[in-house]
Amino acid sequence: MFPFVKKKDKQQSNYKPINKKLATNDKYIGQLFSAKINSDFAVREIVARYSEEKVAIYYYATIVNGDKLYKGIIRPLLENVGKDLKEVVTLESINEVNTFEDVVEHINSGKAIIFENGNDTAYSVDIAQFQERGIEKSENESIIKGPKEAFTESLNTNISLIRKRFHDKQLINETHKIGERSKMEVNMLYVGDLVNGEILKNVKDRIKNITADNVRNIEILEQHIEERPYSIVPSILYTERPDNAASYIEEGYIVLLMDNSPACLVVPITFWAFFHSPEDRYLRFLFGNFTRIIRFIAFFITVFVSSIYVGISTFHSQMIPPDLLLAITSARERVPFPLILEVLLMEVAFELIREAGIRIPNPLGPTIGIVGALILGQAAVEANVISPIIVLVVALSGLTSFAVVDVSMNYSIRISRFIFIFAAGWFGMFSLTGAFLLWMMYLASLKSFGVPFFSPLSPGYKSPGNNLFRKIVKKEIWRSGNVQPKDIKKKQTN
Amino acid sequence: MNTDKTLKTKELLAIILLFIGVKMSDSTAAMFSQHAQNAYWLIIVVSLLVMLPPFFLLLYLLRKFKDKNLIELIEHLLGNFIGKFTGFTIFLLSFALMILDSRNYVEEIKLLYFPESPTASIFYIFIAVCFFGAKRGFETIGVTSWIILPFIKISMFFLGFLILGQITWYRIFPIFGNGLDVILTQGIKKASIFSEFIILTIAYTSFRNTKIFQRGSKIGFALVSFELVFFFLLYALIFDYNSIEKLAYPYHDITQFVNFGDFFTNVETFFMVFWLSAAYLRFIIYLYLIAMIFGYVFNVKEYETLLLPLGFITVTLGLLTENAVINELYLRETLLTISTPVFVLLPVLLWLTALIKGDLKRS
Numbered sequence: 001m002f003p004f005v006k007k008k009d010k011q012q013s014n015y016k017p018i019n020k021k022l023a024t025n026d027k028y029i030g031q032l033f034s035a036k037i038n039s040d041f042a043v044r045e046i047v048a049r050y051s052e053e054k055v056a057i058y059y060y061a062t063i064v065n066g067d068k069l070y071k072g073i074i075r076p077l078l079e080n081v082g083k084d085l086k087e088v089v090t091l092e093s094i095n096e097v098n099t100f101e102d103v104v105e106h107i108n109s110g111k112a113i114i115f116e117n118g119n120d121t122a123y124s125v126d127i128a129q130f131q132e133r134g135i136e137k138s139e140n141e142s143i144i145k146g147p148k149e150a151f152t153e154s155l156n157t158n159i160s161l162i163r164k165r166f167h168d169k170q171l172i173n174e175t176h177k178i179g180e181r182s183k184m185e186v187n188m189l190y191v192g193d194l195v196n197g198e199i200l201k202n203v204k205d206r207i208k209n210i211t212a213d214n215v216r217n218i219e220i221l222e223q224h225i226e227e228r229p230y231s232i233v234p235s236i237l238y239t240e241r242p243d244n245a246a247s248y249i250e251e252g253y254i255v256l257l258m259d260n261s262p263a264c265l266v267v268p269i270t271f272w273a274f275f276h277s278p279e280d281r282y283l284r285f286l287f288g289n290f291t292r293i294i295r296f297i298a299f300f301i302t303v304f305v306s307s308i309y310v311g312i313s314t315f316h317s318q319m320i321p322p323d324l325l326l327a328i329t330s331a332r333e334r335v336p337f338p339l340i341l342e343v344l345l346m347e348v349a350f351e352l353i354r355e356a357g358i359r360i361p362n363p364l365g366p367t368i369g370i371v372g373a374l375i376l377g378q379a380a381v382e383a384n385v386i387s388p389i390i391v392l393v394v395a396l397s398g399l400t401s402f403a404v405v406d407v408s409m410n411y412s413i414r415i416s417r418f419i420f421i422f423a424a425g426w427f428g429m430f431s432l433t434g435a436f437l438l439w440m441m442y443l444a445s446l447k448s449f450g451v452p453f454f455s456p457l458s459p460g461y462k463s464p465g466n467n468l469f470r471k472i473v474k475k476e477i478w479r480s481g482n483v484q485p486k487d488i489k490k491k492q493t494n
Numbered sequence: 495m496n497t498d499k500t501l502k503t504k505e506l507l508a509i510i511l512l513f514i515g516v517k518m519s520d521s522t523a524a525m526f527s528q529h530a531q532n533a534y535w536l537i538i539v540v541s542l543l544v545m546l547p548p549f550f551l552l553l554y555l556l557r558k559f560k561d562k563n564l565i566e567l568i569e570h571l572l573g574n575f576i577g578k579f580t581g582f583t584i585f586l587l588s589f590a591l592m593i594l595d596s597r598n599y600v601e602e603i604k605l606l607y608f609p610e611s612p613t614a615s616i617f618y619i620f621i622a623v624c625f626f627g628a629k630r631g632f633e634t635i636g637v638t639s640w641i642i643l644p645f646i647k648i649s650m651f652f653l654g655f656l657i658l659g660q661i662t663w664y665r666i667f668p669i670f671g672n673g674l675d676v677i678l679t680q681g682i683k684k685a686s687i688f689s690e691f692i693i694l695t696i697a698y699t700s701f702r703n704t705k706i707f708q709r710g711s712k713i714g715f716a717l718v719s720f721e722l723v724f725f726f727l728l729y730a731l732i733f734d735y736n737s738i739e740k741l742a743y744p745y746h747d748i749t750q751f752v753n754f755g756d757f758f759t760n761v762e763t764f765f766m767v768f769w770l771s772a773a774y775l776r777f778i779i780y781l782y783l784i785a786m787i788f789g790y791v792f793n794v795k796e797y798e799t800l801l802l803p804l805g806f807i808t809v810t811l812g813l814l815t816e817n818a819v820i821n822e823l824y825l826r827e828t829l830l831t832i833s834t835p836v837f838v839l840l841p842v843l844l845w846l847t848a849l850i851k852g853d854l855k856r857s
Contacts, residue, residue, distance in 0.1 A: 315608075319761065321760075430607065431619060434622075436771075441634050444634045
């Protein structure tokens with residue numbers, strides 16, 4: 001009825017101060033954490049030697065390091081003497097806590113809280129040990145030449161991986177808390193004297209404005225902070241490579257990290273970021289640009305090959321050289337479906353194989369290859385359901401789609417492909433060109449955190465010239481001007 | 495971050511090259527060759543020369559009265575009532591030109607590639623694409639133009655290169671075709687085929703700064719003139735005086751002539767794709783600028799909402815003409831002749847007013 005009154009109440013209960021009596025505190029904490037039924041919530045009560053007072057330690061047994069707890073807290077409390085608790089406990093990080101809200105938050109994030117009888121301050125000691133994977137090779141963005149490390153699900157490890165690559169006193173790691181129920185940390189990494197203030201503020205505001213009970217990881221965060229949730233094109237880069245992230249930080253971009261995600265988000269972003277692979281820069285100038293050309297061709301083929309085939313063979317067959325035309329016609333002679341249906345059938349089939357391939361349990365993996373290749377490649381053709389040329393076209397468009405490295409962009413491309421097939425089936429090249437132009441204009445009109453999608457190519461800015469092709473490393477003088485860094489000069493020329 | 499006006503010279507150049515450069519591939523050539531036969535390319539030169547002084551005069555005035563676009567300048571100089579009237583006249587003329595021209599392009603697409611489809615459906619698709627494109631805003635138009643421009647121009651000059659083997663230089667003679675007087679009268683009468691230059695100044699303040707427009711439009715003028723004259727001359731050299739008269743779309747006739755080696759012999763669809771993107775972009779720009787003119791004349795701030803009604807009117811009025819021949823050789827030609835004095839004399843009128851009012855001295 002009165003939401004504001006309610007809110008106030010809630011806040012008050014959150015900020016309940018700590019009582020001096022240990023028994024009262026103990027009872028309250030027991031209520032907060034449902035200690036009686038919550039099996040891994042642990043309480044250890046001892047009498048501290050230095051003060052001869054009763055002391056209670058609260059923690060989740062499953063997320064703390066037991067060894068550290070014993071050696072760094074329990075044993076010192078039992079044996080050491082000193083002026084106050086801070087002197088007795090020998091662990092590196094110990095903080096004072098005054099409200100129960102903080103107590104709850106600290107226990108949840110793997111800290112042990114020490115309550116002392118007769119003291120209205122509690123102490124929080126960091127002994128967290130969450131289980132996690134080790135650092136492994138990057139699986140989804142693999143490269144041949146260059147560092148192989150990938151992010152892992154631990155925030156601290158990830159930050160360490162970035163700091164390892166970029167030694168700068170201005171590399172700032174700013175933390176924000178999000179989530180109403182489960183408080184999670186979002187870490188923003190950026191170079192303080194490079195990043196554009198307005199973009200930074202924009203990102204911060206978006207993170208602060210999240211009103212969700214729980215944002216578990218980066219993947220969910222991406223959807224909370226993006227500008228166009230319904231858009232076909234992503235506006236945030238998701239990468240699992242620390243070297244890639246570090247190279248963006250160096251250019252004045254912002255990297256977002258969270259626990260529980262083996263990747264980071266990079267904002268703001270342009271089309272080129274989805275098109276590039278970090279290896280382009282690790283390879284020598286000529287080789288790097290060669291892979292760029294190949295990838296550009298792959299990009300083009302995967303989007304257009306099916307639709308151009310539909311458009312040309314349905315509406316502009318005069319364009320096909322006679323021999324080829326005869327080959328196509330004879331192959332299609334006994335196929336009952338119209339051409340566009342045939343293409344759609346195969347494209348959908350390919351998407352099915354792809355989806356099944358991702359979801360299939362590992363031991364069954366090889367089966368899908370056999371079934372896919374056999375049924376679609378051979379049986380369908382022999383049964384005259386589709387013509388062999390379609391298999392070729394769809395295989396080509398499917399294969400080349402793997403050259404689009406970024407997961408989100410990959411989906412954009414695959415969805416666009418279907419749009420173009422329908423367009424081509426409608427009025428041939430006339431409607432296909434129109435659809436392409438509109439698609440292009442849609443992309444050109446996009447902005448990621450205020451940065452135009454095709455910049456710095458157009459609208460033009462000073463930039464390292466790293467769009468479709470890249471320059472030699474020595475000639476990269478400017479940072480990307482489209483993100484308006486505070487210091488645009490990358491290299492001091494003399 | 496200031497992201498309102500990010501367009502620079504290159505985007506303006508792209509806009510000019512697409513907005514006006516595409517004329518080389520439509521039926522403008524056919525319209526002129528009716529009168530001057532193989533010397534029709536000289537008409538373009540004359541028209542350009544006629545349009546040059548007013549255009550530069552207008553640029554001069556725009557420089558003097560900073561941060562005003564065409565309509566604002568007219569209203570500033572001619573007063574509210576006459577200014578609005580003049581602005582509306584310009585809107586009407588350019589809109590009518592656009593309607594006839596778009597019908598022209600639609601007929602071109604229909605005749606060449608979809609002879610069995612009804613004109614109306616092609617017209618609706620064409621304008622729908624233009625509408626959705628223009629709806630994305632001027633900045634997007636500039637960016638897209640710049641990104642697509644290289645592909646379009648490379649394909650066009652590639653075509654020019656492929657056809658070079660078939661030209662005969664002697665076909666340039668008789669140099670004045672049907673006579674110098676024909677060329678001169680036609681060139682002066684039809685100077686308004688370059689009315690786009692005047693229309694373009696409505697976007698004077700839409701670039702990062704106005705210096706960009708001053709410089710870019712001059713470079714653009716030079717480039718477009720070169721391109722048009724080059725291609726028109728090329729057609730004359732390929733087809734000679736007799737057949738040029740009978741051709742409706744020389745550009746597309748050329749695409750049917752050329753081969754890529756012995757294997758790819760019918761490559762017109764390849765060129766058609768690039769030509770189509772150019773045509774789409776031309777009318778996206780046209781539609782947007784016209785909506786802008788209307789918006790400024792009638793103080794409609796949200797002029798992008800006018801795109802839909804204007805686009806729809808374009809289709810409905812464009813479909814009224816019975817066929818392409820009447821549309822091009824009668825209606826468009828007449829309209830061009832009527833609108834020439836308006837577009838040529840407008841800058842002069844503005845300049846005289848400014849001179850008499852003494853505005854030029856003060857600033």
